[in-house]
Amino acid sequence: MSENTKQPGREVEPLWSSYIHDKGSRLGLPVSGSFELTPRCNFDCKMCYVHQTPEQIAASGRKELTAGQWLDIARQAKDAGMVFLLLTGGEPLVYPDFPRLLHELKKMGLLVSINSNGSLLRGEMLEFLKQDPPLRFNITLYGGSDATYERLCGRPMFQQVVDNIKALRAAGIPVRLNASITPYNKDDIPAIYQVSRELGVYVKSTTYMFPPVRINGGHAGEAEHRFSAEDAAYYEIACREETMTAQELREAVANGGLPPDGLECTGGAEGEPLFCRAGRSSFWMTWDGRMVPCGMMTTQGVSVVEEGFQKAWETIRAETAAIRLPKECTGCPMHQQCASCAASCAAETGAYDKKPEYLCTMTKSMIHQMWRKYGPEER
Helix, strand or coil: CCHHHCCCCCCCCCHHHHHHHHHHHHHCCCCEEEEECCCCCCCCCCCCCCCCCHHHHHHHCCCCCCHHHHHHHHHHHHHHCCCEEEEECCCHHHCCCHHHHHHHHHHCCCEEEEEECCCCCCHHHHHHHHHCCCCEEEEECCCCCHHHHHHHHCCCCHHHHHHHHHHHHHCCCCEEEEEECCCCCHHHHHHHHHHHHHHCCCEEEECCCCCCCCCCCCCCCCCCCCCCHHHHHHHHHHHHHHHCCHHHHHHHHHCCCCCCCCCCCCCCCCCCCCCCCECCCEEEECCCCEEECCCCCCCCCEEHHHHCHHHHHHHHHHHHHHCCCCHHHCCCCCHHHCCCCHHHHHHHHCCCCCCCHHHHHHHHHHHHHHHHHHCCCCC
């Protein structure tokens, strides 16, 4: 591959951000939070884990929090140590008081980023954001054409999203792209990365789709709209091929950047604790006001409206500290290549300490395919 296949830059977390999170973990402070403002969305993506219609919300007996409630929680969280805040959904821009909410959160001194599908960033909303921008927009690019968007998301919105990203960039608002690769947009991988290069925006992709346990009745491991584990590995490599040259991939394999092919999990006497920031320096608030360590976890969580932020955080911290990952994953030589975590274990198996076979198979298959394609001819 030629050098022009590389996407613009690589995402590296600033040292000051890493320092704040590391210190938060050591001191038990919730320095980073995510507010899931709503499960509603103007898209209907097949693999979504949270989207619900107004009718489904009403039938659940639960209610979205008001802007006043969100602001009260934010003040409590800030007093407890929160610095970073992510507004997400659903699609957060469909939340009625979104402009007011963003403005007031920024006035508190919080560093606010936004997850969005990018389709609503126009007209009055765009003008508001130009005057009162967030720290960054994380926009999911679902394909490279209107046809792919309609197939995956139910709406032909590709060109509108691209135009909106251009408008944000022209206004000086930082943008990062996310890409969820599924059987419905797999053929658009080159187009997605080409858009990234043309826009000068970094894209972070994934071919692993969580089972939607939050909306499918808690049926672990059931995800009808995702790849087989082997195909997920194949398309993961296809994404890497868009960001690295063939020579770079060969060098990565040859220089120890990939475990040897054919390894098995060695396991340990006991499971390890969480490695990620969930429940240690970060938290997630569901759209109906429950604090959980991570938005992908199936735990019931703690109602912040009823219990208050500090009590909810202390409860979540204690619950997180007690979690142990699968024994089979302890010291696994493939750990750096595997997307296994507490949330994925629970979504795949129904328990934090059970090995997620889908991810194990995906990782082994990816390593095998990489060695076959980019390893030395004589091994």
